Amino acid sequence: MSAASRSDSMRGGGRATGGPEHFDVLIVGAGLSGIGAAHHLQTAFPARSYAILEARTAIGGTWDLFRYPGVRSDSDMHTLGYRFRPWTQAAAIADGRSILDYIRETATEAGIDRRIRFGHKVIGAAWSTDEARWTVTVEHDGTTSTLTCGFLYTCSGYYRYDEGYTPDFAGIEDFRGQLVHPQQWPADLDYAGKRVVVIGSGATAVTLVPAMAETATQVTMLQRSPTYIMSIPAEDAVATRLRARFGPRRAHTLTRWKNVLISMVIYQLSRRRPAMIRNLIRKQTLAQLPAGYDVDVHFKPTYNPWDQRLCLVPDGDLFRSISAGRAQVVTDRIDRFTADGLCLASGAELAADIVVTATGLQLLAFGGIELTVDGHAIDLPDTMAYKGMMLGGVPNFAFTIGYTNASWTLKADLVGEFVCRLLRHMDANGYDQCTPWPDPNIAAEPLLDFQSGYVQRSIDRFPSAGSRRPWRLGMNYAHDVLALRHGRIEDGTIRFASRTAAAEHVPVRVTS
Template identity: 45%
Template structure:
């Protein structure tokens, strides 16, 4: 079958993929573009996850796109609303007809002789392999395996007579009304699921090995609501977005600067919200922002605890039996349904294996460049969002940078751009070392490396990244360009072969 060729291929039709595609489509309407999506709908994460209460854990003024304001009084949005927001954005920017659905990608090969990528794609419904080629790839496939979550085996679980459910594969017809539920986990998913299920279940117990930091936050933005009465909506959105970004950054920096004080304040906050719960259940073993803070809109999680509809257990599992879970302490938790909110299975770039002239690339020996490209990989962008701020902030400025890169290439006649390390910057530090949730710790051996400094170091700092990606020169002496006209421009250098 003849390969279908595009100037740009974007992998993934979730928030990052659609957001990046919007930037490119708006700035370069003449470029041909395709969006390759594994699922049958746009939405990514927000189409996949359907568990009770599914919502954002970042405010939508900063989690939404900067070019398409999220006009709502709600601070945290429900999953279905975010899914529709992504679809509406795709329709508005004419991207729907650019999405190719149901395609599983396993590898992409860069052909030096043809100066383009070759991507074989399995159309899972038909079993047909379709081949795509492109000048530039932007991988927006996220950071986890869509096929399954992280699901450890528990001793004796085969004996359990009830139902075991992972949030990533939530059954549409699951009826938990009047049932006893145990939710294993203490991360954002558990904090969301527990109050949502407590509305119908007889009782919900959150079983955690280690507590998390949980902040109650208003579910409606009363300040913005007041401003909307006297100011244009776009002004209010811009002010709110900047305010929230500054607040998030300030909170993160304060926690890093004064970890002990932040720890005491957060533990006190949680204990006051649910005074009927032993403080040991609110005393994490790590410092604030070593992992993400969990958000509870209007304190719904604490409300469920205070009402008695939910409770907590901090212990280790010894084994499952017919009627529930036996803990190491000897306590037994009865359950009709066990929800294993045990986390994600990290899979970078959608599991895509990159090849240079059919030689596989070992990403664990490569650095990220400006947190957006990969050392020695030509014409390849990668959107990986923030761990300490809304994910999409990086998608927005990443899309802007790619447009600036394309502009530089067009002006100089370059067809290939490759980040090249001239000064042996590679270290043994992983790109997310220091960020310690379980799903990241389990995947450290799969992560690209950090560099000693400069554009090879991942900062997780929106302000610095915004300057780096939207203001600093694209031609920086590190990004090498090649093409028929590139060598004639004094600001660029010819591409050198690198493995």
Template identity: 45%
Template sequence: MGSITKDSDPRSGTGTAFADVDVAIIGAGISGINAAYRVQTELPDYSYTIIEARSAIGGTWDFFRYPGIRSDSDLHTFGFPWRPWTAQKSIADGASIRNYIRECAEAYGIDRKIQFHHRLVAADWSSENQQWTLSLDTDNGEKVLRAQFVILSTGYYDYKEPLKTTIPGIDNFKGQVVHPQFWPENLDFTGKKMVLVGSGATAVTLLPCLAEKASKVTMLQRSPSYILPLPSVDPSGELIRRFLPKWLALKVIRWKSLILPYLFYKFCCRFPSAARRILRSAVEKQLPKSIPHDPNFRPSYSPWEQRLCVCPDADFYKSLRNGTADIVTDKIKEVTATGIETESGKKLDADIIVTATGLKMQLAGGAVMSVDSKPVVPSEKFIWKGMMLQDVPNAAFVIGYTNASWTLGSDTTALHVCRLLKYMDKNDMASATPRVKEGTIMPSKPLLNLSSTYIEKAKEMLPRTSNVGPWKPRNNYLKDTWIASYGSLTTDMQFTKAVKKVN
């Protein structure tokens, strides 16, 4: 494809027309930087650019700035395999992750390929010209970019709008209402009474940080989550560092961090009752006598039907033991001028209410995609090998794992795309389009195998998977890496030959 672009006639009305870049990567977050590294390393003759709507590298880790933001995954697998995470803490704060991503991009010159303040508005594939036309909104007005292949590394959160939720009477509240997605930069909560509505990873992260300054923080949850205390610095990792050379220690730690959590995930799925008992035992050791395990820490679902929440060094439970934080499991009856009244009659006074009620999912950063001017509806499509939409040529969606670090899934996708492009170059192909063979029975399965509220509400917009061939969902990094490296590229894939300039 790199050679196809150079040899093509820009005046040609058919075949492969001139493109500005071979590959356009959308998003300069952790997935976009990883995709850029893979493209420039695996395909050195290819031209590429990164389109970033915001003004900085980092994606989610630059956008979200609420107190205590950190990873829920260990950085030895969340970090890049080509530039390992070397810090001691395996569960790191947002600022450290943001700096790490930026340093990695600068070290390999990837930062010079980024076009900031360029937001993808629409993308249309032309079968006649065998290329994408990307409509961009920039500070200097509208701009058009043509690309042979598009990698959508946009994550899956809507930055402009959080998940909508109904809180009865919220307009009655005379204090301040804050959503973590839009945390005020100068919010002073010192000495304030705060009610934190929610029980997911964001709420679990916020509570210990808020409790350091607030007079009291009450986490009000409709239903509890599993909250697993883990050391921020892995003792076994420190032992490995002590006895092995640094380069080898980092490899061993990474593999340990890959395998052990996956085995625990499989254990939870296979033996949910035993997993419940293990998690309950871990929590009960951390709780103060004033806070019972049931119903506050007894979810209605089995472990890993939703992601487990992690609290480094048991900071969440320390706040409960210190008395600076409390937890209430109840439903909201009504928000009053001075706080919240629950259905059981509890009255929670508040100066500030934090609505950590979830994030809204979004594909392609909200851009409208079309093929020959016909809109693409992702929910009507199956997804090929977890990365390419049925009937959509030369476009890959970077979607990570729900049961492991996001970066593992994004790297598998990037490697798979590079191998596909090499195959297309070798065989003079201009485009690759996933197709479901006529007559194939395709039972529909959800793309993401979790029952979390934000995923349930997004099912109508997400593409589907099946149990047939390359349409199966991805959930095993080792297996998926093997498929990306050696699996078939031609099964259920339609290729179009490139038409080159005739001298």
């Protein structure tokens, strides 16, 4: 990137006469990943111009979107929190409001909130090799405009914000009660004294059920098949002791690694000795439910642990609601909706005033941005992801996809650090273009090797991963720390080039 563009003001970019506003870096998304990316970028390059383009009207992404009762983290906050900003609250599994406050405070303290352009939805981005820049098309207030940047960094997650997934249930139009999807939760929904059926068994459902059971007459979790559910302490006693002894920053690092290592051990044992982990989870579940409860009907999945994500319940709140009689689990298939509830495949009927379809997400790669390179449209399924964060054949582009077996932010932080290392390497060598170049001998594999329904429904619309590194999306944080934080930038896969050197016929080394 040119010295001229890097000398632009801190808050804005530069503008050539009659041309679009230009930034060194454009970040797409002001959620957990985008705020973290901005923090890494401005810490490493205080004079670099950047902006964050956010389609919605507020900071927070997922944590601003989801407003359903009890919404909380599905990972501990010592790993879901940023590496650079310690999580100091007592709760290890935090409620959505606390997480949202944490993200917004991070943005405000660093001045990142002044760099965000709300209501700016990125719909397209076109790369020009001749100009070594992206032209980004944005919708705002019903009109379209363009910005340009030297590097495009998408932090928009991987699911659709405007619409969740609801199956085509027979007879759904006959239901006279209220039908709600957690992704579009009505602010004025009154469920006190009501009969509620929550369809689903994932993280959203196991969060909703105990929260709604506090005031509803009866809450039923209706699941087609069980999910692995583990109870963990709501507060991390070790973290509390470490904070008292070492202070918040050192305690955060120690607790983060403690939790990373524990989760890695559980994951590896789940893959290598699934029967052992099955039995451990079953014993824990039996201990928290009433004697005689049919655990093997309602809490014994047909798949192995970590074929799908484990659900965590702080202090066993779901099990406590069941034991207290405020909630129940029904394992059956839906035959059809009726005017007053649901008729099940077994012939049983469930009466309901409110039905919550906690039936999952719809995936959407890069927020639906249409990419072109030198006039050629990029068909994402034809691309391969380099280190799970760049696209083969697409210059100066990075994205964030977190771990499926650990906290999202662990990977997001590493991606932010790697992007900064990459930009610093380009500065030091006079490059303005970097492009991972795919090896045709590497076999394509699914980007996310995960059996959850929301992944399987849409994974064919995403880039692929490769059969070996650096094209395989790793799910091992410790390995990624070495590879992304300390590994070689010029690893024989990325091609670097300089438009200025080419124009002046100056030889520039190209890594391939």
